[in-house]
Amino acid sequence: MRSRRQVGERAAQVIERVIFDMGVDRLVQGTFVLDRRCRPYYSSAQGVRGRADVVVALAQLAECAALRAAAHADPDPQALRAHTAAVVAGLLREFEARSARFRALPAASAD
Numbered sequence: 001m002r003s004r005r006q007v008g009e010r011a012a013q014v015i016e017r018v019i020f021d022m023g024v025d026r027l028v029q030g031t032f033v034l035d036r037r038c039r040p041y042y043s044s045a046q047g048v049r050g051r052a053d054v055v056v057a058l059a060q061l062a063e064c065a066a067l068r069a070a071a072h073a074d075p076d077p078q079a080l081r082a083h084t085a086a087v088v089a090g091l092l093r094e095f096e097a098r099s100a101r102f103r104a105l106p107a108a109s110a111d
Contacts, residue, residue: 002105002106002109003105003106003107003108003109004092004096004102004105004106004107004108005107005108005109006109007034007038007039007040007092007095007102007105008088008089008091008092010039010040011032011040011088011091011092012084012085012088014032014040014041014042015027015042015084015087015088016084018030018042019071019080019084022044023071024067024068024071024072025068025071026044027042027058027064027067028058028059028064028065028067028068029044029058029059030042030043030044030045030046030058031043031045031046031055031056031057031058032055032056032058032091033052033054033055033056034052034053034054034056034095034099034102035051035052035053036051036052036053036101038053038099038101038102038105040091040095053098053099053101053102054094054095054098054099054102056091056094056095056098058087061087061090061091061094062090063083063086063087063089063090064087064090066083066086067080067083067084067086067087070083071083
């Protein structure tokens with residue numbers, strides 16, 4: 001990844017795919033990982049470390065609790081997208097707080 005914006009876009013794609021494939025409850029039970037090359041990915045396992053630079057348990061993010069509540073209330077797709085964007089913002093906040101490599105990335109790529 002060349003920028004924090006790209007990391008956020010990729011995280012959003014992964015989250016949407018996990019929700020589609022496994023559902024919100026399964027998403028929230030897993031972890032989001034930022035590897036040493038600043039690539040975000042999801043793991044349904046709790047204790048992933050290995051090649052990870054940062055591991056975030058999604059259940060600990062307040063944004064995920066709001067996403068779960070919204071999904072159970074059966075909102076429209078636009079509302080789910082808004083909650084997904086909030087989860088991505090929460091992940092980026094955690095990545096920035098925990099990773100010097102992520103902080104070193106520019107906000108947006110030049111291309």
